[in-house]
Amino acid sequence: MQKIRDMKKTPYKIDYVLKNGSTAMLWKLISTPSGLSEWFAEDVEQNDNVFTFKWGNASQKADLVSVNAGISIRFHWEGDPDDTYFEFQIDYSELTGAITLSVTDFADSSDKKGSMELWNSQIETLARRSGM
DSSP, rough: OOOOOOOOOOEEEEEEEEEOOOOOHHHHHHHHHHHHTTTTTSSEEETTTTEEEEEEEEEEEEEEEEEETTTTEEEEETTSSSSSSEEEEEEETTTOEEEEEEEEEEEEETTHHHHHHHHHHHHHHHHHHHTT
């Protein structure tokens, strides 16, 4: 008898402490097509609340679900389960001056490690290109 894998996506969150930057600059990088094109995808287009992310010949659309200006932005990949999303959230500590970018995403148990490694790589690119 073959074991059936649970393919339900579950949420996970990764926090990245960034340096040498401003929350305003980080917000531009995570919330605008031009900013996202610098580190997340080769090209990003926005049509109302739909963002189209392009990598080579492939593209994927995400609906803009919610925005808390300067703090958080949430997207939902078209075709993914309705209760999933990916979200960027900025936290600034006045005490330490540290900026933390939190990424929340969803993955099934077999894809979680690869998904986290991809985020690590993407955020490394963001930090390198922005000097953060």
